Amino acid sequence: MIARRYPIILITILLCSYAAPTLDNLTLSEVENSSKTSSRSVACSADVCISEVLVNAYGAETGAVGQNDWTSGEWVELHNHGTSLVDLSTWALEDHYNRPLSMTTNHVVYPSSATNLEVAPGDFIVLARNGDGGSCGFCLKNSNGMVNLKDATGSLVHTISWTSSPTEGTSLVEDASDPAADWVESATLSPGEANQGGTPVGPTYFSGDIIISEVMADAFPSYDNASYPGGEWVEIFNQGNTVIDLTGYYISDAAGNIIEMDEDHLIGYSANSDSLLMSPGATRIVAVNGSTSSGVLNNAVEKLRVHWPNGTIGDEVNWTTNEPGFSLSRVTGSDAMFISAYPTINSTNMDRMQNLPTMATDLFITEYLPSTNTTGNFPNGKWIEITNNGTTTVDVAGYSITNGKGEILIFDPATMVFNQTHSGITEVNSGERRLVVMSNNFDLHDYYEHLVMHDNLGNVVDSAWHSNYFGDNVSMVRDYDAMGAAWLPSNWLTPGEPEPGIEPYVAVDIIFTEVLPDSFGSDTQSWPNGEWLELFNNDTTAVDLTGWKLKASNxxxxxxxxHNLPLQSDAIIQPGEIALIALNGTNSFYLKQSTDIITLTDANAGIVDSVGWNHSSENISLVAPGSSHAGYTTSNPAGVTGWVEPAWSxxxxxxPVWPLYEESNELVLTEYMGWCDANGNNYGDWIEVYNNDSTSINLSRWRIDTDNQRFFITQLGQNNVQDQNLIAVNQTLSTVLNPGEYALISLPRSILMPIDVIKLYNPDGMTISAANSHGDGIDPNSCDSWISDDGENWFSAAYPTPGAANV
Structure with a gap:
């Protein structure tokens, strides 16, 4: 019997996964190394040894490095701890695939301008690809990597290894407690120096009292470079006990952009020199303020620093995510930032949305509609529903709601929906629900929104928020099982009425098992074409579905x-059996191709089960996330959760329920083509894989993901002899790939983009490889392919070689 899934108020599967192995976030190395008892490192046996490596550079893996920036490319430092000079020109450095780095002076980055590869006793030498532009010969993996050093006789004298990916821009050094252990992150970069001595490489820090407290990194609706109060801005705070003169202070970002604290950027600056003085506990705004042709701050990953007048760094903050028009507030005692409840310029920062008061009084928010395809007065347009759960009437005149962009909605006769059933325009009676509509200065935003409700004294009494777009005319309701968490999409709209889920759930155990929201061609076709849903009787008794309903928004x-059950003669579903519901061309009920929730109710309107999704593809069904037939995936490639695509319908x-995958994982993505228009033809995409093991690998149910597409391997492709650009499916080919062989996977056109980030998963959903970003600044030509030796580092091929070794 399938385990019962109770559909708690709404379908939490849109935000959570079913109880099943959740392997999406595990890499193969993490899974394999969880049981390891020793690393692969081997203590050095020669006078010259590897002493430091940088394997996770900020820039390209083969980027140029040197005194100006030691984090822009990979490098390996060697140290001669012997008593004699050693010539390394006939030595060898090899990576995890035994690919050598040519020992020539153009790969020596320390000492600079080296004329040979001789290392004197006690000296260091640093070797790197140094922007040589070649394909990934010698390249270092970010995780599960290795470097070997061989002497002039070819003897292996030192092996170093690492399992977890180090912090970007941070080097690795030997574990002082065990030379045979995986290497560990260094406290500081020290190329050309002893790891525990010398002057640290990098910027100088000296903590100051001027710190960053809040940032607007992605202004909206204004442009990033708009004049203040529009545009990007940074709020600084004097946390000290003395007045500070801001003359000469400035702010820099990760790209080196600088915002001076001067007349162009420091808000409140004047000819009076006192305008540069900042009192203890005061805040000031430093803004782009229309001074550039574009914004300065990155919307996503960014580092922001406050500099003393001499250039020393006095404070630093970082962030990795942001939302348009939302500010970022500082985590107390940390350099991290979080998305603010709403901007609080020159005021005390608000706490995280998850920590704000919820239902602090008898009056609170119960439902809101953030996106609709209608305009005008209610029942059209967007709205917020509030309720009075107390025993006395509450006059909400002067109450307000502030959204994530800082817009304020005042509760007054202009925004309160009023009819003859209400005792007063702004009064909410005990047990009553009232609706508040938008004003000219306030709007709800669909993809991401915060709502903070204040009473007429300015106290925060309730909060609500969502972080996904669920489509037009889908309202949001509170998750009462996770107070403070993001709100959930409602099964259907109930303005002024109890929310879905308040109705009783029935005990009968009928569950959704599969759904097809986007059939081939017209969705309104009759069975066997058109849309359908599949139910399973997980109970012990037969159930008559006559009069049961499917309900949804709109x-x-x-x-x-x-007559809706084409695979049986009646509406009875026996225990352990499947019933397929065909919509058969009805226009009044349909399944949305993206972002939909369908609820099954019995003949008495009791909720039985729910199913929801955010993404679907033509003629590919959806099944529960976390199931083996879906490769244990819990989200679609873009990261949005809900039901997911199976290996096949x-x-x-x-x-099907599949056993755990126990075969080889030595499958490598070696080549792909994502755009080919030639000779008047628009060709499909293709990917090449290689079996790098000594045993066969069955490719069936392996999976390839791009940023927004998913493709399960169920059949292989073959070269067309007459047309080399045509890789067509050959259903007679076995999906079993022998050792040392290549296989081609034929994909529909536009599954891949000319430059794409591809991930390879085994049938259990483990990440086998994930492509690094590649092709920056390159405009690919039609029918060019990209090649790789490890599925991670990619380079433009001289010409496509589908099914053969790369060139």
């Missing part, structure tokens, strides 16, 4: 009868 309702049949 007032969609579908009554189930025997099984309408009218139980979804």
């Amino acid at each position: 007032s969609r309702s579908f009554t189930i009868g025997a 099984t309408p009218g049949e139980l979804n």
Whole structure:
């Protein structure tokens, strides 16, 4: 029997996964190394040894490095701790695939301008690809990597290894407690110096009292370079006990952009020199303020620093995510930032949304509609529903809601929906629900929004927020099982009425098992074409589905009868059996191709089960996330959760349950083509894989993901002899790939982009390889392919070689 899934108020599967192995976030190395008892490092046996490596550079893996920036490319430092000079010109450095780095002076980056590879006793030498522009010969993996050093006789004298990916821009050094252990992150970069001595490489820090407290990194609706109060800005705070003169202070970002604290950027600056003085506990705003042709701050990953007048760094903050129009507030005692509840310029920062008061009084928010395709007065347009859970009437005049961009909605006669059933325009009676609509200065935003409700004294009494777009006319409701968490999409709109989920759930155990929201061609076709949903009787008794309904947003309702069940003669579903519901071309009920929630109710309107998704592809069904037939995936490639695509559709049949995958994982992505228009033809995409093991690998149910597409391998492709650009599916080819062989996977056109980031997963959803970003600044030509030796580092091929070794 399939484990029962209770659909708690709404379908939490849109934000959470079913209880199943969740392997999406595990890499192969993490899984394998969880049981390791020793590393692969081997203590050095020669006078010259590897002493430091940088394997996770900020720039390209083969980028140029040197005194100006030691984090822009990979490098290996060697140290001669012997008593004699050693010539390394006939030595060898090799990576995890035994690919050598040519020992020539153009690969020596320390000492600079080296004329040979001789290392004197006690000296260091640093070797790197140094922007040589070649394909990935010698390249270092970010995780599960290795470097070997061989002497002039070819003897292996030193091996170093690492398992976890180090912090970007941070080097690795030997574990002082165990030379045979994986190497560990260094406290500081020290190329050309002893690891525990010398002057640290990098900027100088000296903590100061001027710190960053809040940032607007992605202004909206204004442009990033707009004049203040629009545009990007940084709030600074004097945390000290003395007045500070800001003359000469400045702010820099990770790219080296500088914002001076001067007349162009320091808000409140004047000819009076006192305007540069900052009192203890005061805040000031430093803004782009229309001084550049574009913004300065990155919307995503960014580092921001406050500099003393002499250039020393006095404070630093970092962030990795942001939302348009939302500010970032500092985490107390940390250099991290979080998305603010709303901007608080020159005021005390608000706490995280998750920590704000919820339902602090009897008056609170119960439902809101952030996106709609209608305009005008209610029932059209967007709205917020509030309720009075107390025993006395509450006059909400002067109450307000502030959204994430700082816009304020005042509760007054202009925004309160009023009809003859209400005792007063701004009064909410005990047990009553009232609706508040938008004003000219306030709007709800669909993809991401914060709502903070204040009473007429300015106290925060409730909060609500969401972080995904669920489509037009889908309202948001509170997750009462996770107070403070992001709100959930409602099963259907209920303005002024109890929310879905307050109705009783029935005890009968009928569950959704598969759904097809986007059929081939027209969705309104009759079975066996068109849209369908599949149910499973997980109970011990037969159930008659006559009169049961499918319900969804936009007032969609579908009554189930025997004529909707094409695979059986009646509407009865026996224990352990499947019933397939065909929509058969109805126009009144339909499945959305993206962002939809369908609820199954019995003949008495009791909720039985729910299913939801955010993404679908033509003629590919959806199944529960975390199931083996879906490769244990819990989200679509873009990261949005909900039901996911299986390896293949099984309408009218139980979804397969697969045993754990125990075969080889030595499969390598070696070549792909993502755009080919030639000779008047628009060709499909293709990917080449290689079996790097000594045993066969069955490719069936292996999976390839791009940023926004997913593709399960179920059949292989083959070169067309007459047309080398055509890789067509050959259903007679076995999916079993022998050792040392290549296989081609034929994909529909536009599955891949000319420059794409590809991830390879085994049938259990473990990440086998993930491509690094590549092709920056390159404009690919049609029918060019990209090649790789490890599935991570990619380079433009001389010409495509599908099914053969790369060139």
